[in-house]
Amino acid sequence: MNYSVPINYSTEDDAPNFYYVNETGQSHVVWFEDTRSIATKMQLVREYQLHGIGAWQIGLGFPQGPWLLTKFFNIRKVT
Numbered sequence: 001m002n003y004s005v006p007i008n009y010s011t012e013d014d015a016p017n018f019y020y021v022n023e024t025g026q027s028h029v030v031w032f033e034d035t036r037s038i039a040t041k042m043q044l045v046r047e048y049q050l051h052g053i054g055a056w057q058i059g060l061g062f063p064q065g066p067w068l069l070t071k072f073f074n075i076r077k078v079t
Helices: 035-047 066-073
Strands: 008-010 015-021 029-030
Touching: 029 035, 035 066
Parallel strands: none
Antiparallel strands: 008 015, 015 029
């Protein structure tokens, strides 16, 4: 099904989201990550000098991931 709804960005939560109502009239809100929200989290890791990050991804291609790691953590090659 295609609901064609706009994507919002919460500056309070630093995360994108969208709302939709399905065919039975039930409302839904979906929060997810994008490059901007992940970059904000990586900036916090650097700012607070945390000793690491963890990420979990199921079946999604996220080509910006290696770029973000090299931008925020001076990693030269990500495999």
